Every structure is written in C-alpha cells, then in structure tokens.
Amino acid sequence: MLIxxxxxxxxxxxxxxxxxxxxxxxxxxxxxxxxxISGILGGLLRPRRGEVAWRxxxxxxxxxxxxxxxxxxALPDARIQVAWxxxxxxxxxxxxxxxxxxxxxxGHGVCGLSRLSRRSLAAVMTFMAAAFLTVFITxxxxxx
Amino acid sequence: MTLLFSFASGLVFGIGxxxxxxxxxxxxxxxxxxxGLWDPSLALVMAGAITVGLGGFTLARSRTRSVLGLPIxxxxxxxxxxxxxxxxxxxxIGWGLSGVCPGPALVLMGTGSAKAWLFGTAMVAGMGxxxxxxx
Numbered sequence: 001m002l003i004x005x006x007x008x009x010x011x012x013x014x015x016x017x018x019x020x021x022x023x024x025x026x027x028x029x030x031x032x033x034x035x036x037i038s039g040i041l042g043g044l045l046r047p048r049r050g051e052v053a054w055r056x057x058x059x060x061x062x063x064x065x066x067x068x069x070x071x072x073x074a075l076p077d078a079r080i081q082v083a084w085x086x087x088x089x090x091x092x093x094x095x096x097x098x099x100x101x102x103x104x105x106x107g108h109g110v111c112g113l114s115r116l117s118r119r120s121l122a123a124v125m126t127f128m129a130a131a132f133l134t135v136f137i138t139x140x141x142x143x144x
Numbered sequence: 145m146t147l148l149f150s151f152a153s154g155l156v157f158g159i160g161x162x163x164x165x166x167x168x169x170x171x172x173x174x175x176x177x178x179x180g181l182w183d184p185s186l187a188l189v190m191a192g193a194i195t196v197g198l199g200g201f202t203l204a205r206s207r208t209r210s211v212l213g214l215p216i217x218x219x220x221x222x223x224x225x226x227x228x229x230x231x232x233x234x235x236x237i238g239w240g241l242s243g244v245c246p247g248p249a250l251v252l253m254g255t256g257s258a259k260a261w262l263f264g265t266a267m268v269a270g271m272g273x274x275x276x277x278x279x
Contacts, residue, residue, distance in 0.1 A: 004181035007174055009165055013185040016164020017192020023157035024193065025200020030149040032210035032217055035157060037246040042271045046279060054150040061154025062247065063254035068155060069162050078168040078252065080259040082242050091249075091263040093238030095270020098246060099278075101231025105245045106157075108232075109190060114197025115205075115218065122224050123232045130236025135176040138241065 024110050027058070036107020037062070038098035101127070145212055158251045164189040167251045169243030176240055 024035040031054060033040075040055045066075055080087070098104040101123055103112060108127075112120020158167075165171040165185055174183035201218075210216050239245050244252065244263055252260035 001178065002181050004174055004183040007171065007181075007183045007185070009185050010188055013164050013188035014192040016160045016162070016166065017189040017194075018196055019156055019160030019163060020189065021160075021193035021196025021200065023153045023155075023160060024197050025204075026149065026156070027153040028204040028210070028216065028218075029200060029207075030211045031146055031153070032212075032214040033150075034217070034219065035153060037250065038271070041246060041250075041268070042274070045268070045272055045275050054146055057147040057150035058154035058157075059250060061151040061156075062158040062250045063154075065155055065158025065162060065251050066167075066254045069159055075255065076162065076165070076168065078162070078255065080169050080242070080244065080252065080257060080263065082169065082259075084259065084262070086241055087259055087263045088266040090238040090242035090244065091266025092270040092273075093234045093241070094245065094249070094263075095238075095267035095272075096274055097231045097233070097235030097238055097270075099231065099271050099274035100227050101235055102228060104235060104247070105239075106247050110193045110197055111201070113190070114194050114201045117219070117221070119219075119222055119224060119228060123228055126229050126232035127236035127239065130233045131176050131240035132178055134237050134240025135173060136179055139177055140179050 020106075020110055021114070024106070024114070028111070034107055034111045036103050036111060038095075038104040039102070039107050042099050097127075146214065149212065157247065158254070160193075161247055161251050164192075167248045169248070169252075172239075172243040172245075172248070176243070 027033055027035040040058055044055050103123060108120040108123040161167045166189060175186040204216050207216055249264050249267055253264045
C-alpha cells in the first residue's frame with residue numbers, strides 16, 4: 001500500500017474530527033438527539049409534530065457552514081469532480097441506502113461507534129467495504 | 145434554545161467537515177482508493193470524532209434528560225438484519241461512485257455547487273422512495 005504523502009493531512013483531519021465529535025456530543029447532550037444526517041433529513045419527509053423545527057435548524061447550520069467558514073478563512077478546494085451523469089445515480093443510492101440502513105457516516109460512523117453499537121459497527125464495515133470495492137472497480141478495473 | 149443548539153451543532157458539524165477535508169469529494173475518494181495512492185486522513189477524522197464522541201455519549205447514557213430538559217433519545221439496542229446490511233451496501237456503492245455522503249452533500253450545497261444540488265436532489269428522491277415503499 002502506497003501512502004499519498006502529498007495529500008495526507010493528519011493535523012487538519014484530527015482537528016476537523018474533534019469538531020465533528022463536539023457537534024455530535026453537543027446535540028445529544030443539549031437536544032437529546034443523534035447527529036445522523038440521513039436520519040435528520042429523512043425524518044422531514046414524514047413530518048410529525050415537534051419533529052420539524054430542530055431538524056431544519058440543524059440542517060440549516062450544516063448548509064450555512066461554508067458561508068461562516070469563509071468569514072474567517074478562504075474555503076479549501078472542495079468541488080465534485082465526478083462526471084454529471086454519475087451524480088443522480090450516486091445520490092439515489094445514498095438516499096435509499098442510508099434510509100434502509102438506518103444511518104450514514106455520521107449516524108453509524110461517528111455516533112454509533114462512539115456508543116459502541118454492534119449494529120453500527122456492522123453497518124460501517126459494510127458501507128466501507130462496498131465503497132472500497134466500488135472505487136477499486138471504477139478506478140482500477142474499468143479504468144475510470 | 146433547542147433551535148439555537150440544533151443550529152449550532154449543525155454549524156460546528158459542517159465546519160468540522162470542511163476543516164477535516166471530508167467536504168472535498170476528491171479527498172474522500174483518495175481515502176477510499178486503497179489500491180491507488182492512499183490518503184489515510186479520513187481515518188484520523190473518525191478517530192478524532194470518536195474520541196470526543198465516546199465522552200459525550202458515555203455522559204449522555206448516564207442521563208435521561210438533556211441539559212435543556214429534553215428526553216435523551218438513544219437508539220434501542222437491536223440485532224443485525226438484512227435491511228441494515230443491504231441498505232449499507234447500497235449507500236457504500238453510492239458513496240464510492242461520488243465520494244459524497246449526506247453531511248458533505250449538504251455542506252457542498254451550501255457552497256452553491258450545481259453538482260451538489262443535483263446529487264442532493266437525487267438523494268432526497270431516494271429517501272422519498274424509501275418512504276413510499278416502506279410506509
């Protein structure tokens with residue numbers, strides 16, 4: 001295995017991770033809810049009393065993050081370089097998959113693993129394996 | 145207060161994703177590409193997040209009410225099932241095709257990226273499909 005030392009960014013990775021952990025801890029300790037993005041977003045599609053406003057506020061914070069970040073520093077390069085036709089399929093799979101799987105990188109990955117949930121560990125190992133394999137096929141088998 | 149803390153949590157989460165490099169799909173794909181030049185950064189993002197999360201969730205488990213007096217809702221312990229695994233497989237394929245998962249999708253939509261909006265629209269459609277099939 002060859003390490004990409006040019007792009008490896010351990011300091012910002014850990015720092016960003018700490019912020020993500022802080023945000024997830026804050027949501028459970030103050031609002032009492034799991035910071036799982038797919039669940040928070042998906043829950044809006046079947047709105048129930050008392051279940052709309054906090055979700056919209058959380059997602060609003062997420063969408064506002066780049067604008068707030070820009071007040072302090074220039075945004076790092078973050079563009080989707082994958083071709084247009086791939087995006088609807090990928091988005092659809094992410095949407096359906098995270099709802100059936102009851103979580104994504106945040107809900108299962110950050111919150112579930114922090115809770116030492118076996119279910120989340122199984123989900124994380126499954127979606128990581130599927131993603132590793134997908135990238136292997138698109139980049140090295142199909143020569144994408 | 146609930147809305148303020150929810151907003152602040154989303155904001156800090158999003159800034160964390162940007163700082164971590166998770167909002168850059170090319171960097172995510174660099175992590176997912178084990179057979180190419182591998183960028184291990186995202187493993188450290190998870191390590192950092194879980195280090196703080198272990199403390200936060202341990203504390204949360206010892207309480208029934210949040211600091212703001214709301215019920216703390218932790219998912220009940222359940223076994224594994226086919227939906228969890230098959231759903232995670234579909235999610236993993238979509239993530240591997242794009243390098244985008246739900247959190248970064250919303251952050252990227254916040255940058256005004258048209259590609260992110262296309263992805264996000266399809267993602268919400270996928271979630272809607274789940275609601276149609278399952279409810």
